[in-house]
Amino acid sequence: MIWLRHRFLFLLVLAGSLGATYLLWQHEKNSVAQVLRATLDFNLRETSSRIEQRLASYEQMLRGAQGLYAASDNVERRDLRAFVESLQTGSDFPGMRGIGVAPLVLLKDRSRHISELHRLGFPDYTIVPEGRRDVFAPIVQVEPTISPSWDAMGYDMYSDSVRRAAMERARDSGMAAISGKVSVPPQADRTPQGAFLMYMPLYQHDAVHNSPSTRRATLVGWTFVPLLMNELMASLYGENEAATKFRIYDGVGLTQQTLMYDSGHDDGRAPDGQQLSANEYIVVGGHTWTLVISAQDGFDARFGRDKSQLIAITGIVLSLLLAMLTWQLSTSRERAVVLATEMTGELRAMAATDFLTGLSNRRHFMAGMADELARLQRLDYNGSAVLMLDVDHFKQINDSYGHAVGDAVLKHLAHLMQGSLRKVDLIGRLGGEEFAMILNGTIGSAAQTFAERLRQTIADTPLMHNGQPIPVTVSIGITDMSVVDANAESALMRADEALYCAKAGGRNRVEAVTEGTKKLILSAELRPGSMA
Numbered sequence: 001m002i003w004l005r006h007r008f009l010f011l012l013v014l015a016g017s018l019g020a021t022y023l024l025w026q027h028e029k030n031s032v033a034q035v036l037r038a039t040l041d042f043n044l045r046e047t048s049s050r051i052e053q054r055l056a057s058y059e060q061m062l063r064g065a066q067g068l069y070a071a072s073d074n075v076e077r078r079d080l081r082a083f084v085e086s087l088q089t090g091s092d093f094p095g096m097r098g099i100g101v102a103p104l105v106l107l108k109d110r111s112r113h114i115s116e117l118h119r120l121g122f123p124d125y126t127i128v129p130e131g132r133r134d135v136f137a138p139i140v141q142v143e144p145t146i147s148p149s150w151d152a153m154g155y156d157m158y159s160d161s162v163r164r165a166a167m168e169r170a171r172d173s174g175m176a177a178i179s180g181k182v183s184v185p186p187q188a189d190r191t192p193q194g195a196f197l198m199y200m201p202l203y204q205h206d207a208v209h210n211s212p213s214t215r216r217a218t219l220v221g222w223t224f225v226p227l228l229m230n231e232l233m234a235s236l237y238g239e240n241e242a243a244t245k246f247r248i249y250d251g252v253g254l255t256q257q258t259l260m261y262d263s264g265h266d267d268g269r270a271p272d273g274q275q276l277s278a279n280e281y282i283v284v285g286g287h288t289w290t291l292v293i294s295a296q297d298g299f300d301a302r303f304g305r306d307k308s309q310l311i312a313i314t315g316i317v318l319s320l321l322l323a324m325l326t327w328q329l330s331t332s333r334e335r336a337v338v339l340a341t342e343m344t345g346e347l348r349a350m351a352a353t354d355f356l357t358g359l360s361n362r363r364h365f366m367a368g369m370a371d372e373l374a375r376l377q378r379l380d381y382n383g384s385a386v387l388m389l390d391v392d393h394f395k396q397i398n399d400s401y402g403h404a405v406g407d408a409v410l411k412h413l414a415h416l417m418q419g420s421l422r423k424v425d426l427i428g429r430l431g432g433e434e435f436a437m438i439l440n441g442t443i444g445s446a447a448q449t450f451a452e453r454l455r456q457t458i459a460d461t462p463l464m465h466n467g468q469p470i471p472v473t474v475s476i477g478i479t480d481m482s483v484v485d486a487n488a489e490s491a492l493m494r495a496d497e498a499l500y501c502a503k504a505g506g507r508n509r510v511e512a513v514t515e516g517t518k519k520l521i522l523s524a525e526l527r528p529g530s531m532a
């Protein structure tokens, strides 16, 4: 039950600290995810803000061109060229393919328009694509002329629905308008990395155009800039490019057809929801783009300070240590009780044992003798014999061989005596070279025979010391202890009297005395003339 309680406490502490570790680990994971999310959002906002600023600068440029045409009703080709040259478009306007002009040409004015261009030095000029339409918006000039292969002269932008939508938006609003994804130049195949145009409407010189209807009535054409998304974005993209993938879609549909720009840094991770990404819609020139940023390999390591693994390992180790410490503390009381019990047992044994021979000491022997007498009195048995045994001339042994050998003799005798007794018998060392025994349930001649055999065994078994035998003899006094004895001491005194007789009788002998008659019974070794 106690150990169950300890185990429960151990498991409780372990589970509690592991639970706390899990919460910390989870919290760290969430914190890192929040930091990564915030970093990604920040990158996205910053990029979209840069795009808006860049497009605003193009819009500003077109406003300048618009102003050029508003200032005069007779702007010549060289005027636009001079204007564009004065802008010094270069690295400041990346992605731009020049500034162009497209007049509004009605069907009835088409021939006159073509003749005019022929007269201005473009003999091959015509409006493409061919076909009968009510309104045309052919490109008549792009400055600076960048490439002869880009033969956009005469291309009717009004014939393309994507361009036309932006042009009409610009016309009606009087503001800059951006087209959807187109090909630049117009004859090129549509490429996955798109291009777009920004239009600014041109109205009649000095005309009022403060409403959609007046704007439509006074429109004379458009000035525009074709823009390549790749080049535009290359100049905008920040330093986090390598760790993120950036895409721009035309409109809100995220398809390959609407993809305008792709940064191309793709680590191959599928957009399976595990990939961290963020979207933002921006409205530029009245047109919506969807910006998508997604984290790539290395983004976590670059921007996250993920200590969750360290927390997990440290937490588990500390949890185990704490649980083990709890176990140690909770079981220490039980272990102390066990230790105390063992020590008490040892002390008890020491208190009852003679340290030299390992036999019972006097006090313990006398207690055993008293118990035996009480048992006799209770059960009314015949009795038990009490023997007292003393080493003969032990002083001489000590004096001859030394005290250590004397001790060895005492141990030797204790061993011989123990070997002769039954388990039910008692033996003890009363002190010095004096021993006592109780032969349980054995009295009279049987006890005397035992004593005589013991005396003989001792006399026949010398202690071997350094290869030499040390002969040892003992004298034994014997008496019967019975219910008539008032106490154990009286029986022991009788045995002592018998021992005295054995000593006085010459030693190495057994003398017996019985209660009542006080008659001494001589041993087999009794010489003629002794007490009878």
Ligand SMILES: Nc1nc2c(ncn2[C@@H]2O[C@H](COP(=O)(O)OP(=O)(O)OP(=O)(O)O)[C@@H](O)[C@H]2O)c(=O)[nH]1
Pocket (backbone or CB within 6 Å): 356, 390, 391, 392, 393, 394, 395, 396, 398, 402, 403, 404, 405, 406, 407, 410, 431, 432, 433, 503, 507
């Ligand atoms: N080595 C050793 N000697 C002990 C011990 N206890 C008592 N003695 C010695 O035992 C001797 C007993 O001597 P005595 O009382 O004269 O008896 P004895 O020499 O045996 O002579 P008798 O008993 O008359 O035969 C003394 O010299 C004690 O010092 C012990 O534990 N070890």
